[in-house]
Amino acid sequence: MSKALKILFVASEALPLVKTGGLGDVAGSLPAALKALRHDVRIIMPAYREAMRKAEKLAFASFKMEGIPETVRLLEGRLPGTRVKLLLVDSPSHFDRPGGPYADPLGHDWADNPDRFALFARVAVAVATNHAELDWQPDIVHGNDWQSGLVPALLSLYPKRPATVFTIHNLAYQGHFAPETFEHLHLPHELWGIHGLEFHGGLSFIKGGLSFADMISTVSPTYAKEIQTPAYGCGLEGLLNHRKDRLKGILNGVDYNHWNPAKDSYICANYDHRSLVKKALNKAALQKEFGLPVSAQAPLLGLVGRLVEQKGIDLILGILPRLVELGAQVALIGSGEKHFEEALTELAAIYPNHIATFIGYDEPKAHRIEAGADMFLMPSRFEPCGLNQIYSLRYGTIPIVRHTGGLADTVVDLNKETQSNGKATGIHFQHSTLEGLLWATERAIHLYRNEPELWRTMMVTGMQQDFSWKKSAREYVQLYQQALIQRDASTTP
Ligand code: ADP
Numbered sequence: 001m002s003k004a005l006k007i008l009f010v011a012s013e014a015l016p017l018v019k020t021g022g023l024g025d026v027a028g029s030l031p032a033a034l035k036a037l038r039h040d041v042r043i044i045m046p047a048y049r050e051a052m053r054k055a056e057k058l059a060f061a062s063f064k065m066e067g068i069p070e071t072v073r074l075l076e077g078r079l080p081g082t083r084v085k086l087l088l089v090d091s092p093s094h095f096d097r098p099g100g101p102y103a104d105p106l107g108h109d110w111a112d113n114p115d116r117f118a119l120f121a122r123v124a125v126a127v128a129t130n131h132a133e134l135d136w137q138p139d140i141v142h143g144n145d146w147q148s149g150l151v152p153a154l155l156s157l158y159p160k161r162p163a164t165v166f167t168i169h170n171l172a173y174q175g176h177f178a179p180e181t182f183e184h185l186h187l188p189h190e191l192w193g194i195h196g197l198e199f200h201g202g203l204s205f206i207k208g209g210l211s212f213a214d215m216i217s218t219v220s221p222t223y224a225k226e227i228q229t230p231a232y233g234c235g236l237e238g239l240l241n242h243r244k245d246r247l248k249g250i251l252n253g254v255d256y257n258h259w260n261p262a263k264d265s266y267i268c269a270n271y272d273h274r275s276l277v278k279k280a281l282n283k284a285a286l287q288k289e290f291g292l293p294v295s296a297q298a299p300l301l302g303l304v305g306r307l308v309e310q311k312g313i314d315l316i317l318g319i320l321p322r323l324v325e326l327g328a329q330v331a332l333i334g335s336g337e338k339h340f341e342e343a344l345t346e347l348a349a350i351y352p353n354h355i356a357t358f359i360g361y362d363e364p365k366a367h368r369i370e371a372g373a374d375m376f377l378m379p380s381r382f383e384p385c386g387l388n389q390i391y392s393l394r395y396g397t398i399p400i401v402r403h404t405g406g407l408a409d410t411v412v413d414l415n416k417e418t419q420s421n422g423k424a425t426g427i428h429f430q431h432s433t434l435e436g437l438l439w440a441t442e443r444a445i446h447l448y449r450n451e452p453e454l455w456r457t458m459m460v461t462g463m464q465q466d467f468s469w470k471k472s473a474r475e476y477v478q479l480y481q482q483a484l485i486q487r488d489a490s491t492t493p
């Protein structure tokens with residue numbers, strides 16, 4: 001085995017403390033997988049009110065950090081359920097408030113987000129350079145998404161620094177602010193400019209990661225290619241193309257302790273690929289819970305996700321009336337843009353025997369949809385990785401996905417070849433159009449009704465796939481080693 005590395009994992013959310021989406025799942029499980037490979041991993045996160053409530057046995061770690069006002073404390077504990085050391089950046093004026101990590105209870109972004117995540121980055125840098133009284137010097141600092149984008153940028157100014165890795169979970173969220181913000185945050189002047197943090201005249205947090213990290217990764221090989229093109233690059237395709245030798249796609253792993261129908265305590269009947277009959281009990285329970293007629297025959301389609309354009313919710317709305325005509329049922333849980341929430345609620349009121357929605361965030365319900373539905377809809381316009389289709393595979397719930405990003409990399413489309421070699425696990429469609437989604441969904445419903453054996457084979461094949469962290473965690477270790485080489489090449493005179 002290679003030498004054990006000291007890794008500082010920087011994340012703005014992590015399960016089980018705070019989660020708004022897939023980053024929370026990843027930050028809650030990848031550090032533990034790295035720890036299992038015997039690396040010394042610590043995760044640093046803001047001490048949000050919610051995180052403080054859920055964290056256990058916190059101890060005071062430090063209040064003296066280079067370049068940080070004294071009102072900030074560093075607290076130390078463990079990420080609950082793991083042996084990973086947790087550092088919480090406790091600055092009550094920035095993080096102790098009601099609402100989510102990025103937005104107020106009404107869903108509006110906090111106006112002081114630049115201050116909040118600049119402070120977070122500065123504390124991470126103090127820890128990364130061993131200026132936080134912890135007597136611990138990481139070899140690697142691994143940031144995630146725009147909220148930790150300033151970390152590689154600020155670290156680049158230190159002659160003796162750890163190597164930096166930056167993971168893009170979603171390029172569409174960039175942390176882009178007015179140019180005055182740069183002065184307001186007192187960022188070092190040498191970081192300004194188009195080779196630095198400037199983007200279209202404003203300040204871009206994510207560019208700090210993309211321009212300065214020794215290595216960059218994103219969460220699937222296909223998305224790594226897509227973001228180098230104008231259609232998916234969100235204006236940053238030029239920079240990503242320029243740094244393509246530093247950019248790797250590493251598929252997310254999932255936590256099968258948490259997402260496993262054989263052990264899941266949220267569902268009414270546990271099952272695996274040898275006891276598939278029990279999935280029917282979960283279907284009936286889901287129909288009851290969502291107020292749909294209990295019917296073993298009706299194809300039941302599930303959806304769990306943020307109700308935003310990325311996820312193709314407009315396409316779902318467009319095909320729902322046709323699914324009703326086909327006699328299908330749809331159970332959906334999500335929250336997001338108000339107009340999507342309202343339109344879905346309205347359709348559910350028009351077709352109460354076919355469409356049921358739960359607007360809100362509810363982890364147990366999400367598990368019950370995975371267990372009870374026959375198929376899972378994921379018509380995303382883009383999808384860096386996507387986790388729900390991976391959960392669906394394990395729950396024997398056939399995913400219907402657009403051929404993009406991590407969806408293309410994790411679900412094997414049914415075609416002549418994959419049917420005959422038994423590798424198919426789901427249904428793909430190519431274009432983000434109503435016709436595309438409708439074609440795939442009608443095809444799935446047809447197979448479900450008329451090809452029960454093929455359907456069952458696909459379910460069983462999907463349930464046997466292994467997307468645990470084992471393989472991907474090793475790929476991250478290789479990425480860290482490449483980052484160390486790049487760091488040495490750039491800092492030796
Ligand atoms: P993204 O990060 O883009 O939102 P992912 O598929 O990577 O998409 O991850 C989404 C995660 O959030 C999954 O674990 C999913 O189950 C969960 N999730 C999303 N919306 C809800 C909801 N309304 N209730 C419960 N869980 C949800």
Ligand code: GLC
Pocket residue numbers: 021022023026169170219252383384385386387406
């Ligand atoms: C993002 C992406 C999603 C990915 C998740 C975790 O939120 O939208 O595709 O699975 O991050 O990496």
